[in-house]
Amino acid sequence: MSETTMIQxxxxxxxxxxxxxxxxxxxxxxxxxxxxxxxxxxxxLKPRHRKRYRLRELVAGIRDTNRHSEVSFGP
Structure with a gap:
């Protein structure tokens, strides 16, 4: 598809x-x-679509060296 438009x-x-x-x-x-x-x-003009992550890939990247410490949310 193509169309004509005006630069403003x-x-x-x-x-x-x-x-x-x-x-x-x-x-x-x-x-x-x-x-x-x-x-x-x-x-x-090219869209820069955000990369879609899969949970499986994200979980596979978890290591002891990049894990956050436990956070308390209260009693």
């Missing part, structure tokens, strides 16, 4: 709007970080 001034910077449809197709949400790359073809 936003404070001292330039900004462009991404339609709801295009954002949904690219799985972008408000506040998400993206990476902008400039190359000979133009500007490429």
């Amino acid at each position: 001034k936003w404070g001292n910077s330039l900004a462009l709007r991404i339609s709801k449809t295009l954002a949904a197709e690219a799985r972008l949400v408000e506040g998400e970080q993206v990476e902008l790359c400039c190359n000979s073809d133009g500007i490429l």
